[in-house]
Amino acid sequence: MTFLHPWLLAGLLAAGVPLLLHLVQRREPPTVVFPAVRYLLDATREHQRRLRIRHWLLLLLRTLLVVALVLAAAGPTVRRTGVTGHAPSALVLVLDNSLSSAAVVGGTPRLAQLVRAADGVLARATPGDAVWLLLADGAARRGDPAALRGALHDLRPSTTRLDLGRAVQAADEVLAGESLPGEIVVVSDLQASALGAAAARAPVTVARPEGAVPPNVGVAEVAAGAQPWSTDGGQVQVQVVGDSGAQAPLSLTAGDRPARQALATVGGRVQVAIPGAPAGWYALRATIQPDELRLDDQRVLGLRMAPLARASCAPAGRFAEAACDVLRANGRLLPGDDIALGGFGASASVVLPPADPASLGAVNRELERRGVAWHFGDPAPAGATDSSSILPPARLFRRLRLLPSGSGRTGVLMTAGGEPWLVRSGSVLLLGSRLDTAWTALPFQAEFVPFIDVLLNRLARGEVASLEVAAGAAATVPDLVSAAVKGSQRWPLEGGGLFAPPDTGLYFLVRGTDTVGALASNPDPRESMLQQASDAQVRALWRGATVVPLDEAASAAFAAGARGDLRGPLLWLALVLALAEVGLASVWGRRT
């Protein structure tokens, strides 16, 4: 006999409760003066023996009732004898085709080994079974075993990561609605980094490959710092992770420019200089030498090189002017009139509330004349900017409401108290507060200069940042974007909506024919760590799980159907015992 939840057997200690109560109840009761004790003695003399038997029977029934309930809760099963095959069962087969399954071990892709084991499990399924296949995408597909076996043969390694704990939990939820005895079979390379805790009610069988895993190195991160770069080039930081501490040759290419070589230490970061290039968007690729797992050998990032912004900052006040001087001194800004910070320029403008309230009408009229969809409104209460990717929260002492001139409300880049604070309409940016300490504490903050950099070099020029998202995940695209493009493929998008890249790689975000940003989809760096979890770790995280080698997966599957579940009979026994207890306590009690 085995138990699905053997730890619940600790509840058998509760079987001692009736006996304990019996002993506790034997304490000295209160004394009642009663002259007719002789009648009581006469009455009890006749029934004392029967009462004692009744008390012991009640004690026995109550103890057995507790034992039956605890055993039922622990889920006892016994192997059916004299029966071939298995009883109809519900089985969820979790097949881990995550990125790590693409590793080649002993000349064979790991996924092929996993698929073979999974196929053996499905081959044992009968038409009476309910079978689901759960892959790295997290979706449980139900189908007849033959169809699912067919799907296995077309299976390819996914670039996404599979959290095995979540997968087991999801499988258990699928089985929760099934009346058939259920079980979960996990066929996985059992990557330690993919193992999460799960509390499944159904029994879990884990089929894992045996033997050593190959050493692997992957590119975990590529960081290009603040973008856009000037056409003079910049520095890229690359992190390489893996199972070995060896050094890995690294190659970086920006578009079709000549590659830059470097030697990266596994687990460390390496900085590589990328030479200047003409203004434009580039696919920055960091590549290491091919190893047993190819899918993590390259990582991509969108890189924007552009001439430095030429801006005049004087109208914005002395704090903005000082920030612009710092940017100029560090090669992030050039003097010029392409962008006017604090006033209206010939092309791009960053318009601030006028220092003199009397000028507000004139400013709004100029905005209207230029066709700007926003204008300044009445003063709003002090507060702080809401957190955003552009700027962390900054205190605001004064601000003017930014009101849409039409019915639309597009172009909101930042908010304060839920109301627009930084908006864009065409080539004009409107800021709700002046860049002055009388209006905001921002000039005192370290983020002030980077904010001016972003404002002038990116936002005022109508460009969005280079974004990155893990494979399989979705990202919110900026409201300027109308489509994503990769090679010859194009995905129309609605600005502000979600976009889940169908595959890893670099997607350029465009507005009309203009490229305004890039979205890189790269594998989760944890997939590069191929170390396997031990059987003990599996059992610790999934209580009661059975771990078997891959070649025993088929024979271990459908154990629930091959074993008799004793929960039903035990619950019936508990019911009978409860009824007997009630009958004995009431009916016989009246007879005494």
Next chain:
Amino acid sequence: MSEGIVEGFLSGLHRSPRRGFSVEFAEHRMYQPGDELRYVDWKMLGRSDRLYVKQYEEETNLRAMIVCDASRSMAWSGAPGVVLPKLAYAQRLIASLSLILLRQRDATGLIVFDDEVRHVTPPRARAAHWRQLLGTLASTKPGQGTAAAPALKRVVDTLRRRGLVVFVSDLLLDRDLALAALRFLRHRGHQVVVLHLMDPAEVTLSGPAEARFEDPETGTSVVLRPRDWAEAYDRTVRGAVSDWNAACRRSGIRYHRIVTDTPFGHALRVVLADSSA
């Protein structure tokens, strides 16, 4: 209180004590033509120069002896303040009964006992005798045990002629000895009435979920759950009452069970109806 009970109870009942000319002097009255001259009190005529005739109580009137159990168990009440203790109930019942008997010119006596005989008041028929009985009853305190046989035997000494014996007790005593004494009284020609007093809480068993029930007289105790034993107890009590009733009937003894929440008038009616039968 007893007078009130009796006044209310006697309305409609035989009330006139029959005055006759017997050996026991009762009172004087003015001479009327036709009265026999032998009953004229010549001494009164000499002192007052008026004619009075003497009147005497009839010798045929009843002589009654009431035997009251004043043991510890009689002092118990299942609902103190709501239901009288059996002894208090017995005291009021005996006071009322004796008043009725005395008003009928029946000589009435009283024996109070617990584990021994405490008071013996010989039967008298004078009206003032009731006050004496009341005094005895009022001074009665509950004793410890119950020994009815010696008290019943004392009746033999005080009732030389045939009379009425009323035995008031909760009958929580040695049944065989008590029955033997009662039969002996019956054998001597006395009319015997047993008034078995029971508290309502002795009729129906109740109490906490589990309790140790202790006899105040003997200290004997038993631990049980009243809920479990209520029916068995009820059967036992009914059996005991039935046994007493049967045993008394066989010996020509009248037996009445009186629960102490019964109105006194009802109890008196039962007793007197029986004694006049």
